[in-house]
Amino acid sequence: MIEKMISQPSFDVVNPLLFAMGEDVMGFLNEVQLQYPDAISFASGRPDANYFKIDQFSECLDHFVKNNAREKGLSENIVLENLGQYNRTKGIINEEVAKYLSVDEAIKANPEDILITVGAQEAIAIGITTLCNRENDVILVEDPAYIGVTHFAKINDYAIDTIPVISDESSIQAIEEKILHYQEKGKKVKIVYVIPDFQNPTGNSMSLTNRHRLLELARLYDFVLFEDNAYGDFYYEKDKMPTLKSLDQNNSVIYLRSLSKTIYPSLRLCLMVVTQKVKVNEKSIALSDLMAKTKGYVTVNTPSIMQAMFGGLLLKNAFSLEALNTEKRAGMKEKRNQLLESLNHFFNKETHFWAENISWNLPAGGFFLILKVPFRVTKQDVIACAETNKVIFTPMSFFYMNQGGENELRLAFSNVTEEEIKNGIERLSEFIKSKVTNQ
Ligand SMILES: Cc1ncc(COP(=O)(O)O)c(C=O)c1O
Structure with missing residues (x-):
């Protein structure tokens, strides 16, 4: 056979x-x-x-090890051994990353609200798997979209539908119409996935007004906004726009900050910020804990050596990549x-x-x-x-x-x-x- x-x-x-x-x-x-x-x-x-400057990353690793040994009162050998071991599912550089997000991106998150994932692709997989059920939930994406999200949803049989690229007020109305359309059918739009800065593939950038409108819509209809920020560092005209997450008063946004374009792709690192709490059997649980549970069955943990290299880079640069x-x-x-x-x-x-x-x-x-x-x-x-x-x-x-x-x-x-x-x-x-x- x-x-x-x-x-x-x-x-x-x-x-x-x-x-x-x-x-x-x-x-x-x-x-x-x-x-x-x-x-x-x-x-x-x-x-x-x-x-890429990959040669400098061995110095970053060294810096991280020395710093960790000093802070924790351990020998450098033990710190290195720990890097070789299985490690925390959420990540080992969450404190450094929380400082970076605050310094460079005006995002306030506790280290425990952060998952260091294997690229944005894993964050997308973990996010959708943790939040959606296949019978009732729908994921909306801009059309055209980044195929990393559409193809993941399709292979895994999640319901996915489209909205126009968010370029004017009519695109916000189109989202509302889609939500109401699914409500009538007894289904729920659970996730709206967007790339507000220099969207792949159109290059579109969402206006500040539309960022606010989208956040308001998420509050009204209780969906989660996945904000995928892979290109935000590459702005050529005006200053950086505020991310949805930095404007998010209602805790509607899950933020995915891939480092593939900013640092280099073979690090395979993404910073996933999940500040929400959910009620499970009357108990309030951090959604990041549930995401970590899913991650445990996807990649167990993100390679610690890669995290240490990036952690060292942050330590050497006062937590700013600017x-x-x-x-x-x-x-x-x-x-x-x-x-x-x-x-x-x-x-x-x-x-x-x-x-x-x-x-x-x-x-x-x-x-x-x-x-x-x-x-x-x-x-x-x-x-x-x-x-x-x-x-x-x-x-x-x-x-x-x-x-x-x-x-x-x-x-x-x-x-x-x-x-x-x-x-x-x-x-x-x-x-x-x-x-x-x-x-
Ligand atoms: C919109 C978008 N998100 C994320 C990524 C990168 O994903 P990863 O972090 O898995 O390398 C890309 C790469 O092409 C992209 O275009």
Whole structure:
């Protein structure tokens, strides 16, 4: 029987929802990148490795160990041994992280309200698993959305539905309408997942008024707001906007602060802030304790050595990442500017008649820009452009749960050099010109 399964795998041995989920778009893009390694890729939102400074992280680890040994009156060897052991499920650097959240992000949280998770992806998994039941609860996400949340919900059979990207007052009304629609059906919108700062994939930033309106809606209809803040450090125009969590008077927000883009992704760290209490059998219980219970059965605990490295970084920098972020933000802003300059040059309507119906947004932060073109962007276009013009992009339709984005493509500018941006946009303009003029 086992032999048969190995020699002839059959789909009924795996979760059918893996296939109902739709296409493996990231797998497709990875394949294209592997097949055309000399192509300039605007596909993935990976951070720029020039800012990783991984060599300095051994010093951070050392700093953490020395500091811990001194504070706890232990030998450095014992502290190191402890780092090698299984550890607290909620994390081992919660005090340092609480100080960081207060200093840099104006978020007040007790160390016990914080879980240090294995990336935002684990925080999303823990949050949804702890809060939702499959029969009655619904998760709302903006459409288009970050596929990390939509695909997790779909594989695990949680009900998920869409709202428009929150860009004006009508999007807030659309959320209210969806909530009422589900109420009529006897269901409850339990979670609204949003990326207020430089949303992936649209780059949209939620206005302050809409942040307040959304918080008011959460209070009125008693849902939990998942605020995913992966890109908030990368603002290029105005100052940082206040996070939903820092404005949250009613304890409606669960805050996910991924460090993948700010520090580097292989740390696999996210700071999850859960300040709510819930009633279970008339007893008030910290929701963070229940999240920890779930986490215990997902990853047991987050690698202590990675936490110690980040803890050391915080200790060395007086609990603030601001000084470290300045250089990264400036570098990313230059890339954004280079991209805008190249688009203005190679898609100039005055000098290129075919560029008349091509437009793009001006991202005020984050890693992404959206280009609108007068044709349907398909998977075949991605392959053709990689093969002929040696440049790779992502069709926006990949990120929609419903229809949408058919005439748009996403350009990630985070992991390309300014030179590559110039060359890549020139090549992309040749591809788009051939599409437009051959229609
Ligand atoms: C919106 C959003 N959240 C979170 C992440 C990062 O998740 P993680 O912390 O698991 O690396 C990404 C990465 O692409 C993202 O776009």
